[in-house]
Amino acid sequence: MHAITITEPGGPEVLRWTEVPDLEPGPGEVLIDVAASAVNRADLLQRQGAYPPPPGASEYPGLECSGRIAAVGPGVEGWNVGDEVCALLAGGGYAEQVVVPAGQVLPVPDGVLLAEAAGLPEVYCTVWSNVFAVGRLAPGDTFLVHGGAGGIGTAAIQLASAYGARVFCTASAAKHNLCLALGAERAIDYRSEDFVEIVKDATDGRGVDVILDNMGAKYLGRNVTALATNGRLVVIGMQGGVKGELNLGALLAKRASITATSLRARPISEKTEIVEDVKTHVWPLISFGKIRPIIDRAVALPDAAEAHRVLEAGEASGKVLLVR
Template sequence: MHAIVIREPGGPEVLAWQEVPDPRPGPGEVVIDVAASAVNRADLLQRQGHYPPPPGAPPYPGLECAGVISEVGPGVEGLSPGDEVAALLAGGGYAERVAVPWQQVMPVPEGVPLVEAAALPEVACTVWSNVFMLARLRRGETLLVHGGASGIGTMAIQLAKAYGSRVAVTAGSEEKLARCRELGADVTINYRIEDFSEKIRADVILDIIGAKYLGPNVKALATGGRIVIIGMQGGRKGEVDLGALLAKRGTIHATALRSRPVDEKGAIVRGVVENVWPLVAAGTIRPVVHATVPLPEAARAHRMLEDGKHIGKILLVR
């Protein structure tokens, strides 16, 4: 098969479409013929040499895919060759085929084209596991999402609104904020000219920035609020005013999805299929796709993500 290989750490130009060994399904695994994958910020970090795949994962980038099962290993339950599926991956999505534990495989939601389904696994699993399973966002509470126009942000807006919550978002342009409002955001904040900590008090904050926003996030937190940090675009190390956090009886969580054990990922996937997929099938939640790029041209897709003008997901298609 062919896959996108990282020849050495560096910029998008180090990505190359090369022939590599075909994957074989191990016990409890299926092989998926990939129809599409998607670009995530973690892929950029891996390309730069800052985020190596976990042990046992394919060396190629790609944390999600959609496609058709071509092979099934021993011990797999409920899946057969020919099934159209989407999958959460530890790596390997930028390839013609990928082997994945069966627990991380999910059916394509009804009414969603196979290629578009590649836009869903990572964002749905990230939002469901962090906002609902961990932070336990409740009906009537306020969710603040940083990067509201990102893939994760567009999913978080739709899912939180579907569950009856109020949603505030930050983004860096009026075009992005307008799209967030179309998706259901109640409060939109341009972080380039406004201080979000002065405009909102949130019960749950989903944060992709990290250190730079630690102080403002605590300030923006409502009493009993929960901050969930899932990214470090604003740095790894910062200071927290523990007195302010104590006064608000707030909590800070920091999580990652890629490195979790298969059983934990499987539990998240089951939660998504049970709680999110029916909303997708009903049209309440839809994948937001900014662009589709041929898989061999992954370098162009990486440049698009780095440019920061996208809204939603950038897909890599066969």
């Protein structure tokens, strides 16, 4: 088979379409003929040498895919050869085939094209496990997501809105209409507006209950200021740096919490539980058309380097797919 390999840490040019050994599913695993994968920022970090795969994971990039089951390993129940599926991966999605634990496989939701489904597992597993499981977002809560027009952001806006939260987001001005159309009450231009001031004004000084943050250090202090009493800040990225200054007094006074999480390195048992929750709580909303995949563009899988350039340049709104 063929896969995208990383010849050495570097820019998009180090991604190569290469012939690699075929795969076979082991006990509890399925083999998927990949129809499409999707690009995530973690893939860019892996390409740069800053985010290696967890032990035992595929060395090829790609944290999600869609396709058809080509083979099932011993002990697998509920899946059959030919089933159309999508899957949450620890790696290996940028390939013609991938092996994945059966518990991390999801059916393609009704009304979603097979290729489009490649852009669902990583973002919705991330949003559900962080905004709802960790952040405990509830109907009537206020919610702020940074990077509202990205893959995670477009998923978070839709899901939080569908569950009855008031949604705010940061995004570049050119992408505000998309964020508003997806359910955001207010889109904030991170280049020219102060998100703390705006969410405080919109909530009569109270602040927001939950913040999903991909920036890390750069926004740490302002995020704490923007939180309401008993607020929850969930950090899932470090695009703005890894070291910031924290006013513990402000955090203590609000009885607030900060949690930093990642999904890729979690054990299979935890990922299986998250996938089951997503199938139960999110997939019906997709099938009923209440939320939908937001696809910016599709690029041929061998041209993954071009897809990485698009994401790094900040050109994309929603997901960039890699299709065979």
